[in-house]
Amino acid sequence: MAGDLIDLDQTPKGDAPRLRTYGVGSAGCNMIAASPFPSVAFSTSPADAGRVPADRRLTVTADRLVGLYQTDPGVVAQMPSILGDDVLALFEDTDVAFLMTGLGGVAGSIGTCVLGMAAMAKCPLTISAVALPFSAESERRRSFALKCSRRIMSSVDLSIVFANDALSGLAPHMPLSRAFDVLNGIMQRPAIEAANVLGKAGVRTFKEALGPNTHGRFGLGLARGDDRVAKVVDEALSSPWFDFAAEEARVAVAVYSAADPWDKEVARILDMLRRSMPSARIAYGSYRDDGLKDRIRLSLVLCTRPAASE
Ligand SMILES: Nc1nc2c(ncn2[C@@H]2O[C@H](COP(=O)(O)OP(=O)(O)OP(=O)(O)O)[C@@H](O)[C@H]2O)c(=O)[nH]1
Ligand SMILES: [Mg+2]
Structure with a gap:
């Protein structure tokens, strides 16, 4: 939905x-x-x-x-x-x-x-x-x-x-x-x-969230500092590969990682994404990556309608 x-x-x-x-x-x-x-x-x-x-x-x-x-x-x-x-x-x-x-x-x-x-x-x-x-x-x-x-x-x-x-x-x-x-x-x-x-059993949930034959574009954000959440979201949303407006996304897959992943940051990221794409289904996940040190990373795949209707 x-x-x-x-x-x-x-x-x-x-x-x-x-x-x-x-x-x-x-x-x-x-x-x-x-x-x-x-x-x-x-x-x-x-x-x-x-x-x-x-x-x-x-x-x-x-x-x-x-x-x-x-x-x-x-x-x-x-x-x-x-x-x-x-x-x-x-x-x-x-x-x-x-x-x-x-x-x-x-x-x-x-x-x-x-x-x-x-x-x-x-x-x-x-x-x-x-x-x-x-x-x-x-x-x-x-x-x-x-x-x-x-x-x-x-x-x-x-x-x-x-x-x-x-x-x-x-x-x-x-x-x-x-x-x-x-x-x-x-x-x-x-x-x-x-x-x-994704665990092996989560693959099916992910596939159902995507829907069939989905067309995606990728964006990446990396940021540190006090306002790292706002920066990471802005950078990911400014991807040179997004050739359609974020609000047109049907599905978004957002993965946040940090050396110290924090639920509050996840919630803020989701809040910001939700404002940019109010009607998209957002599948999200997070994991710990010690290599990031004081930075956080946001990987974002924005998906538009199935290719068959393009
Ligand atoms: N992103 C990226 N693109 C590449 C790279 N090398 C080539 N390309 C692009 O990939 C296209 C396909 O080139 P190739 O991979 O050489 O072609 P091929 O699929 O081996 O095809 P044939 O040799 O004609 O059978 C090129 O037109 C470039 O735009 C690479 O390392 N990375
Ligand atoms: Mg070749």
Whole structure:
């Protein structure tokens, strides 16, 4: 129901969900290089999958990938074996599949569409984090990226879209490879937050809170000092990736962390978020992170209507 609050800390904790990150294509393999989770490298080039630490790797030909991409997702949902045992095996023993890619090329864009279908057939929760190409890249590349982004959104549970264009603001004066490292680290955040606040049994509550095929954008705040709560909320809400007004959010997922998490700060954050998005369902969680010292962090995913209606 719109406007309600869902406390993820109250969901059963028990066993931690088995979360796996999937790096798809050349950029995707870069993105999992520093993953703190068991990870899978998937591409059309053995060089991509071979250069990053991963506990599972698969290289498939571009021809096979294109054939699988052209298969009707409804048919795959009924008969996942069409994808092949090697692809399906990547999702064994996985509760949360977190797919990462840079869209625009063949391996990452088509690969994520295909792995999204496999993950949805095999795993309780599938989230994708995809980067859109820079405006300066070719029109053909950008329109292919958008087409695949829409297809990914309409198949996985939650697709979080990051525009590479925001890099110039986030990491000005940095060489591109370092700026990519910064962004690739930020793109891991939603997976890290999910692993910290969701127990295995809470995955279903989270998925129900999201609703089907949800389209998300990510914002991050970090702040210290007396007014750290106001600052952290302002910074998260000023994310360069929010390309719609906060009040249009249908669902928001907010995760607060601190070395000394404090219920009062959670309540203030929720109060401020509620004022910015009065009709959104807000799912929230918190955890202790000693590394933050005197700072607090707020990770925010704002979700709009299901992709199917876009
Ligand atoms: N965020 C981020 N984006 C990247 C990175 N490397 C490349 N990109 C972006 O990702 C897009 C896809 O590029 P690649 O990953 O090289 O393409 P691919 O999926 O391997 O596709 P093919 O090589 O054509 O099969 C590019 O157009 C860039 O915008 C990275 O490390 N991080
Ligand atoms: Mg490539």
